[in-house]
Amino acid sequence: MSGNNQADKKLQELKEERRIKEVMARFAELEGRVFLKENQALSQIPFYQPSETSRKIFLQRIKYFT
Amino acid sequence: MFLFFLTIIEDQDDREYIAHLYKKYYPLLKKQAHSIIWDYGMIDDLIQDAFLKLIPKIPLVRTLNDYQRTSYIVYTMRHVCLDYIRKKSRRSKHTFLGATEDIAPVLTATGNEFAHIEIHEVLEQALFQLTERDRNLLCFKYYMEMTDKEIAHLSGIPADHVRQYVARARRRAIRFLSKGEG
Numbered sequence: 001m002s003g004n005n006q007a008d009k010k011l012q013e014l015k016e017e018r019r020i021k022e023v024m025a026r027f028a029e030l031e032g033r034v035f036l037k038e039n040q041a042l043s044q045i046p047f048y049q050p051s052e053t054s055r056k057i058f059l060q061r062i063k064y065f066t
Numbered sequence: 067m068f069l070f071f072l073t074i075i076e077d078q079d080d081r082e083y084i085a086h087l088y089k090k091y092y093p094l095l096k097k098q099a100h101s102i103i104w105d106y107g108m109i110d111d112l113i114q115d116a117f118l119k120l121i122p123k124i125p126l127v128r129t130l131n132d133y134q135r136t137s138y139i140v141y142t143m144r145h146v147c148l149d150y151i152r153k154k155s156r157r158s159k160h161t162f163l164g165a166t167e168d169i170a171p172v173l174t175a176t177g178n179e180f181a182h183i184e185i186h187e188v189l190e191q192a193l194f195q196l197t198e199r200d201r202n203l204l205c206f207k208y209y210m211e212m213t214d215k216e217i218a219h220l221s222g223i224p225a226d227h228v229r230q231y232v233a234r235a236r237r238r239a240i241r242f243l244s245k246g247e248g
Contacts, residue, residue, distance in 0.1 A: 013233075017208070020236050023243065024209040025134060027193055028141075032133030035094055035140050042093035050092045054110045058088055058117070062081045065118055 080124050087127075087139065088117050094136075095143045102147040116146040126211060141210060145220055192242035200235035207232045 042048040050058070092113060099109045119142055120127060127135055193201055203221065206212045217232070218225035 016236055016240050019243070020204055020239060021208045023193070023239070024204055027190070028137035028205075028209055029131065029133040030190070031140075032131075032136040035136045036133060038097070039091060039094035039136065042097060045093070048093035048096050050089070050110070050113075054114075055089075057110075058114050059085060061114055061118065062084055062121070065081075065121055 080121060083124060083128075084117055084121055087120070088113075091136070091139050094140065098140055098143050099147055102144065103150065108150070112146050112150055113143065116143045119146060123211075138210070141205060145210075148220060192239060192245075195242045196235065196239055200238055203228075203232050203235045204239060 095113045095116065096109055099112050100106060103109060103112065116139070120139065123138075123142075127138060130138055196204075199221070203217065206217045206220065212220075214228040215225050217223070217228045221228075221231075223231050
């Protein structure tokens with residue numbers, strides 16, 4: 001009996017986890033729509049672009065990233 | 067030898083992918099980071115750190131759609147900023163006693179930002195009823211797929227207790243979701 005209860009509890013937990021994963025993914029998608037729109041607008045403004053030096057440093061950092 | 071060759075190609079591909087994401091999302095991340103750090107002098111380094119953190123997560127990031135990927139990158143940026151603030155406060159010997167929610171929420175969208183989106187109303191309402199910390203914990207665990215240790219580091223919750231905190235947050239979220247659907 002106790003074994004069944006444990007199994008039920010575990011199953012319930014797995015169901016909840018799957019549901020929350022879906023919910024978080026959907027929520028992130030909604031936020032992403034807003035972010036993406038904002039990014040498109042900011043991309044038109046030179047101030048929000050990386051400098052050439054920053055870009056070069058970053059490329060060096062990922063080149064040697066392990 | 068062949069396998070080794072494939073690994074190198076994959077790494078090059080990953081580097082190009084990260085470089086592409088850096089270029090594409092730099093504007094948004096600059097703004098996001100500044101809203102937390104308020105110091106343009108530090109922002110370049112933090113943006114680069116965020117993208118380096120993304121490298122091990124590339125397989126996951128590649129599976130996300132464009133909108134989800136954007137959120138994932140923004141959340142990573144916020145984590146890096148959060149971590150920076152924590153380290154800075156430690157260095158200046160000020161003990162930070164609050165929870166993650168006190169410094170920088172990871173999920174910050176407000177109802178107004180989504181006013182034009184009519185879908186998923188129940189979902190939004192349920193998540194907005196949660197505390198900022200609960201939302202962050204659920205995001206760390208179920209969206210960012212962080213380990214308990216990583217969550218502990220970011221949230222200030224002892225690693226042994228993370229599982230418990232996440233379970234409570236999950237139950238609260240399920241309760242709000244069920245209420246909204248009922």
